[in-house]
Amino acid sequence: MKAYSKTLFRMVSHNKGRFLANFFICLISVFVSSGLAACPDSFEQSYVLGYDDNPPDLIVKSTEETGFSDEDIQALQGISGYQDSFSFFSYDFSPNDDGDYYRVYLVDMTTMEMAKPAADAYPSALNEVVAIKGIGNYEVGQALGFDPLKAITDSVKEQAGPMAGMFNFPSAEEYEIVSLAENSLYRCTAPETAMIDSEEDEYIEGIFYLDRYYLRTVLPDAIAGKFNIESFFPTTDVYLTFAAKSKYMTAAYNDEMAGKAAEVKTLLGDKIEVLTLKENTSYSMFDYYNDKVRGISFVIPCFFIVICALINLITMQRLMKDERSEIGCYASLGFHKASIAGKFLFFAFFSAATGCLAGFLSGTPLLPLLLFPAYSSVFTMGDFAISFFTVAGTLLAIGIVCVSLLVTTYIALSYLKEVPAELLKEKAPKPGKKIWLERIKPLWKRISFSWKSSLRNIFRQKKNLILTTLSVIGGTVIVMLGFALNDASSAMTDDPLFGRVASSMGTISAVIILLAIALAVTVIYSLANMNIEDRKREIATLKVLGYHNVECSLYTFREIIFIVIVASILGVGVGTGVVYWAFDFLQFGELSDVQWYSYLASPILIIISTVLVNLILSPHIAHIDMNSSLKQLD
Numbered sequence: 001m002k003a004y005s006k007t008l009f010r011m012v013s014h015n016k017g018r019f020l021a022n023f024f025i026c027l028i029s030v031f032v033s034s035g036l037a038a039c040p041d042s043f044e045q046s047y048v049l050g051y052d053d054n055p056p057d058l059i060v061k062s063t064e065e066t067g068f069s070d071e072d073i074q075a076l077q078g079i080s081g082y083q084d085s086f087s088f089f090s091y092d093f094s095p096n097d098d099g100d101y102y103r104v105y106l107v108d109m110t111t112m113e114m115a116k117p118a119a120d121a122y123p124s125a126l127n128e129v130v131a132i133k134g135i136g137n138y139e140v141g142q143a144l145g146f147d148p149l150k151a152i153t154d155s156v157k158e159q160a161g162p163m164a165g166m167f168n169f170p171s172a173e174e175y176e177i178v179s180l181a182e183n184s185l186y187r188c189t190a191p192e193t194a195m196i197d198s199e200e201d202e203y204i205e206g207i208f209y210l211d212r213y214y215l216r217t218v219l220p221d222a223i224a225g226k227f228n229i230e231s232f233f234p235t236t237d238v239y240l241t242f243a244a245k246s247k248y249m250t251a252a253y254n255d256e257m258a259g260k261a262a263e264v265k266t267l268l269g270d271k272i273e274v275l276t277l278k279e280n281t282s283y284s285m286f287d288y289y290n291d292k293v294r295g296i297s298f299v300i301p302c303f304f305i306v307i308c309a310l311i312n313l314i315t316m317q318r319l320m321k322d323e324r325s326e327i328g329c330y331a332s333l334g335f336h337k338a339s340i341a342g343k344f345l346f347f348a349f350f351s352a353a354t355g356c357l358a359g360f361l362s363g364t365p366l367l368p369l370l371l372f373p374a375y376s377s378v379f380t381m382g383d384f385a386i387s388f389f390t391v392a393g394t395l396l397a398i399g400i401v402c403v404s405l406l407v408t409t410y411i412a413l414s415y416l417k418e419v420p421a422e423l424l425k426e427k428a429p430k431p432g433k434k435i436w437l438e439r440i441k442p443l444w445k446r447i448s449f450s451w452k453s454s455l456r457n458i459f460r461q462k463k464n465l466i467l468t469t470l471s472v473i474g475g476t477v478i479v480m481l482g483f484a485l486n487d488a489s490s491a492m493t494d495d496p497l498f499g500r501v502a503s504s505m506g507t508i509s510a511v512i513i514l515l516a517i518a519l520a521v522t523v524i525y526s527l528a529n530m531n532i533e534d535r536k537r538e539i540a541t542l543k544v545l546g547y548h549n550v551e552c553s554l555y556t557f558r559e560i561i562f563i564v565i566v567a568s569i570l571g572v573g574v575g576t577g578v579v580y581w582a583f584d585f586l587q588f589g590e591l592s593d594v595q596w597y598s599y600l601a602s603p604i605l606i607i608i609s610t611v612l613v614n615l616i617l618s619p620h621i622a623h624i625d626m627n628s629s630l631k632q633l634d
Contacts, residue, residue: 011347029400033297043368047286057260080263081260089236091236105208128178147169185282215233306470308352324415364393469563475523479520539552575602
């Protein structure tokens with residue numbers, strides 16, 4: 001058993017190139033797939049951590065001019081699970097009817113828990129306001145340039161009649177921003193929709209808090225204590241917080257709050273409108289954005305698993321071909337078939353498992369960290385949270401290892417069907433046959449000898465041709481999918497609501513493209529390197545016959561370059577269908593969004609990668625010893 005164990009590790013050391021091919025393919029595949037699978041959970045945790053204050057679970061808005069009565073608010077506080085509430089007056093308006101809309105909150109800042117300004121930056125007069133950070137580009141000390149109460153006073157004058165003259169609000173030039181505050185309800189760069197009667201959506205340019213306490217300062221002292229300001233500035237909004245049993249962003253939480261909203265609606269009837277966090281712009285946009293990333297994390301791994309399986313099939317097939325005589329030797333010595341197959345299963349398992357483990361441990365934290373700035377550019381996120389364990393990532397890694405073992409078992413069993421005496425013999429080459437190009441004589445006559453030889457090698461080795469073609473098509477499809485997602489994102493940048501969100505998807509697309517190119521380079525490098533290893537004697541013979549290193553390199557590499565060019569062009573056709581399916585699955589983008597240059601860039605990048613890989617491998621051909629051709633037994 002000790003001697004048998006030594007042969008296992010000796011096989012690994014003698015086939016480092018093939019081992020590394022399997023290792024890196026699995027590493028890159030699991031790095032991307034497990035990393036993408038971890039992103040939604042990781043970013044969801046980070047987003048929830050950003051709720052440093054306690055956001056309202058329900059926003060109840062009055063649809064009547066009189067607003068909420070004290071009895072209404074007391075009734076809301078009697079709902080099961082009630083924890084806290086905050087009531088205030090809000091108004092959306094356009095100060096100059098120029099299409100710019102603003103929102104004003106009249107609040108009691110001494111009891112307000114959300115959007116608290118710094119301790120030394122509370123308003124000290126009615127004309128000092130707090131602006132919500134992220135809604136418009138405002139700075140401390142900036143004058144508003146318009147009167148935030150003008151629209152309200154116009155409304156008040158209609159109701160107050162002669163009494164309206166008692167109000168002495170500051171002029172537009174006097175209003176000043178004394179603080180910027182964060183609000184958990186406004187955590188997205190997507191614009192907030194103005195709540196006005198309009199056929200088209202209008203968006204808020206700024207949100208300002210005014211302290212309700214100072215409203216009485218605008219009245220004459222003689223009647224300040226007698227006049228009921230609340231009749232002109234009624235409670236229009238109530239924030240309700242419950243002792244929720246579920247976590248934010250979960251389906252259970254959404255269902256629980258939908259139930260609470262139904263209770264509120266039953267309690268107060270049609271005079272209110274109830275909004276859950278799911279209707280909040282920031283919350284819903286994050287859910288939408290995260291859902292698209294989750295969808296991508298389901299689509300991309302499909303192609304990586306296929307490519308892993310193909311590369312493993314090629315690797316193990318060529319390894320067993322080289323070890324054919326040893327397989328026959330083991331069989332003739334009486335080794336059980338399971339022991340013989342186990343040797344190759346160990347190679348497959350060891351290379352795939354270590355690659356998957358390395359990809360999982362590195363991709364799970366690093367890819368979300370790499371994409372976190374894309375989220376942060378759109379949403380106000382909490383601290384970065386790493387989701388080390390994801391079901392999808394774990395199942396993917398296990399799936400790749402299992403596929404690798406199944407492929408190896410299939411190939412091993414096909415070899416073990418032969419009797420030992422046959423395995424000990426060198427397998428006779430297939431009889432030469434004309435390829436279909438040879439039957440087109442006018443064309444065949446014009447092809448050079450070296451190209452004739454290359455074309456024969458390409459089409460006679462049908463299995464290698466098919467496997468290599470499928471691998472390159474898979475790489476091209478992934479690159480094209482990355483470009484398509486980027487184009488779809490760019491097409492949405494003019495949308496006021498989704499523009500900034502969609503543009504940040506370009507970062508994710510760029511990462512997918514770069515990693516897809518890395519995978520393509522690894523695949524092509526593995527295929528080209530294995531091609532050189534399998535043809536060392538042939539290349540050495542060419543050198544003996546007088547071929548220079550450059551000629552040998554061109555002779556060897558033109559085959560894979562030819563296959564890559566054809567396969568990458570086919571990949572564009574396959575990729576178009578995949579992109580159409582992916583857009584339909586993700587509910588994001590349309591095929592018409594994909595730019596013409598994306599169809600060209602995908603195969604061109606694969607072809608350029610192939611040329612670069614061939615240049616890197618050229619020294620390997622130069623170092624092949626010519627005497628090795630003389631050691632080949634007839």
